[in-house]
Amino acid sequence: MTDIATRAARVVQSPGGRRRPGGGGPRAGTIFAFVIPFFLPFVLFYLVPVGYALWQSVRVVRRTGGQYGTSYTTFGGFEQYTKVFQNDEFWSSVGRIGLFGIVQVPVMLFVALVIALLLDTPLLKLKSVFRITAFMPYAVPGVIAAIMWSYLYSPQLSPVVDLLNDIGLKPDFLGPGAVLWSAANISTWLWTGYNMLIMFSALQSIPQELYEAAKLDGASNWAIAWQIKVPIIAPSIILTTVFSIIGTLQLYAEPAVLRQISSNISSTFTPNMLAYAVASGNNYQQAAAISVVIAVITFVLSFGFMRLTSKRAGL
Amino acid sequence: MALMLLLAIYFLLPIYFLIVAATKPQGDLAATNGLTFSHFNLFENLRVLFSRSDGIFGKWIVNTVIYAVFGALVGTLISALCGYALAKFRFRGREFLFSVILGGVLVPTTALALPLFLLFSATGIVNTYFAVFLPSIVSPFGVYLARIFANAAVPQELLESARLDGAGEFRTFFSVAFKLMTPSLVTIFLFQFVAIWNNFFLPMVMLQKESLFPITLGLYEWNGQTARAPLLQESVITGSLVSIVPVIIVFILLQRFWRTGLAAGSLK
Numbered sequence: 001m002t003d004i005a006t007r008a009a010r011v012v013q014s015p016g017g018r019r020r021p022g023g024g025g026p027r028a029g030t031i032f033a034f035v036i037p038f039f040l041p042f043v044l045f046y047l048v049p050v051g052y053a054l055w056q057s058v059r060v061v062r063r064t065g066g067q068y069g070t071s072y073t074t075f076g077g078f079e080q081y082t083k084v085f086q087n088d089e090f091w092s093s094v095g096r097i098g099l100f101g102i103v104q105v106p107v108m109l110f111v112a113l114v115i116a117l118l119l120d121t122p123l124l125k126l127k128s129v130f131r132i133t134a135f136m137p138y139a140v141p142g143v144i145a146a147i148m149w150s151y152l153y154s155p156q157l158s159p160v161v162d163l164l165n166d167i168g169l170k171p172d173f174l175g176p177g178a179v180l181w182s183a184a185n186i187s188t189w190l191w192t193g194y195n196m197l198i199m200f201s202a203l204q205s206i207p208q209e210l211y212e213a214a215k216l217d218g219a220s221n222w223a224i225a226w227q228i229k230v231p232i233i234a235p236s237i238i239l240t241t242v243f244s245i246i247g248t249l250q251l252y253a254e255p256a257v258l259r260q261i262s263s264n265i266s267s268t269f270t271p272n273m274l275a276y277a278v279a280s281g282n283n284y285q286q287a288a289a290i291s292v293v294i295a296v297i298t299f300v301l302s303f304g305f306m307r308l309t310s311k312r313a314g315l
Numbered sequence: 316m317a318l319m320l321l322l323a324i325y326f327l328l329p330i331y332f333l334i335v336a337a338t339k340p341q342g343d344l345a346a347t348n349g350l351t352f353s354h355f356n357l358f359e360n361l362r363v364l365f366s367r368s369d370g371i372f373g374k375w376i377v378n379t380v381i382y383a384v385f386g387a388l389v390g391t392l393i394s395a396l397c398g399y400a401l402a403k404f405r406f407r408g409r410e411f412l413f414s415v416i417l418g419g420v421l422v423p424t425t426a427l428a429l430p431l432f433l434l435f436s437a438t439g440i441v442n443t444y445f446a447v448f449l450p451s452i453v454s455p456f457g458v459y460l461a462r463i464f465a466n467a468a469v470p471q472e473l474l475e476s477a478r479l480d481g482a483g484e485f486r487t488f489f490s491v492a493f494k495l496m497t498p499s500l501v502t503i504f505l506f507q508f509v510a511i512w513n514n515f516f517l518p519m520v521m522l523q524k525e526s527l528f529p530i531t532l533g534l535y536e537w538n539g540q541t542a543r544a545p546l547l548q549e550s551v552i553t554g555s556l557v558s559i560v561p562v563i564i565v566f567i568l569l570q571r572f573w574r575t576g577l578a579a580g581s582l583k
């Protein structure tokens with residue numbers, strides 16, 4: 001009781017009812033009780049594994065007495081990282097994913113932006129139907145989407161291939177040159193609607209008066225869209241780009257499913273597939289180093305992109 | 316308009332194909348046009364699907380519910396508590412704590428899965444429900460959203476008056492803040508549900524026992540066997556349809572919530 005009374009007194013006494021002794025708010029024990037149910041698992045399943053991966057990545061396995069001797073792990077400095085950078089498979093997986101990202105991300109975001117802008121104009125009918133239709137793939141897991149599309153790519157089952165054959169085209173969606181873009185199509189199908197909705201939500205929060213003024217000045221719908229709307233929602237476009245960069249570097253499920261039906265996808269097709277393949281070969285230290293390098297590239301690219309664009313846009 | 320129609324066809328095509336294919340007997344899959352219905356065999360396909368390998372598909376559904384529904388429920392609750400504390404309590408190290416959690420959003424989950432596997436192997440929880448369930452409850456993005464929502468939806472004055480009435484912090488949270496935050500908590504739940512439901516890499520790394528698989532991993536394994544056992548193909552197709560239709564329906568029913576969530580997520 002006294003506790004409540006003194007607290008109440010403090011609230012009344014302190015200016016604005018905010019500043020209180022000890023930093024304000026409830027006692028440290030209470031704050032701890034609110035934060036710890038999240039923070040403990042966060043430490044255990046996020047921070048500890050990150051630390052463990054870093055530690056593993058500077059370890060090496062050595063053997064005493066030739067091939068049949070006993071093995072032991074020891075500190076190896078940057079040896080694992082040197083191996084990663086000397087690994088041709090690593091560079092080709094990074095190059096492949098880079099090519100994928102440079103093409104797929106802009107195409108997907110441009111389509112998403114166009115849909116968002118169209119949904120934001122009064123001209124279009126059946127808006128909510130289109131909105132849900134585009135967003136629906138978001139509810140489909142990557143694996144299932146890849147299975148669905150792999151049937152549409154397969155020469156035996158696909159109605160799309162049949163249709164293209166009928167008009168004289170002989171597409172080979174799983175061929176060596178095409179399979180990367182077949183995977184890119186699955187990502188595009190999955191994520192266009194999600195990105196579109198982030199942009200669309202941002203568009204909807206722009207006050208209508210802004211357009212009225214521009215219209216009075218004689219601006220066309222196109223001019224309003226590209227010169228007013230797009231710059232205002234630039235932060236959302238940046239956000240979706242960063243999410244897409246992270247997603248691209250993590251690519252695993254879609255190529256793994258396509259690998260089940262195409263011999264043109266190797267077990268080291270993407271950096272993550274390479275990390276998994278290396279770990280399956282019991283070389284955990286090397287796999288850890290690969291994982292760390294992927295995470296660092298992700299950080300550098302997403303932060304770099306954010307800094308670059310926010311400087312340019314003057315945000 | 317024509318462009319939107321074309322895009323709508325693009326987004327619906329695989330789902331439409333799946334629906335048609337799920338109603339066909341195995342023999343008609345390759346023999347008939349993929350976009351037109353043939354002999355209606357859906358119920359037989361479902362019977363085969365659920366009776367295969369002693370009804371393992373049903374087990375996968377239960378597992379998926381445990382991982383995705385319960386994982387997201389627990390995850391939402393702890394995210395809400397933490398986000399609320401970060402928004403409404405003033406304490407030392409608050410901003411630092413928030414930055415560390417926000418940094419977690421950028422850590423690729425696939426980069427976490429391998430070291431987690433090694434740690435879990437050492438403690439013996441690899442190849443159990445916990446190996447997938449426990450890491451799934453952590454959602455840094457959920458805390459980020461909860462903090463934004465708590466700031467926007469819970470007025471400070473209401474908390475002060477609850478405190479004056481003598482309510483403890485937990486009672487205040489559950490009786491006052493929780494109700495005000497409910498729509499946003501549904502959003503966090505949905506996002507986390509989809510994240511767990513989509514996370515294929517973690518269960519694949521952690522689980523060897525088929526009886527622990529979620530649907531996605533199970534169908535992936537079956538799909539890999541279709542070259543040797545072509546009759547599995549129809550079950551993979553029917554299973555895919557069974558697994559996505561309920562989720563799509565839930566999404567259509569709850570669209571009010573994910574829309575507010577996306578709007579809030581794009582604020583920054």
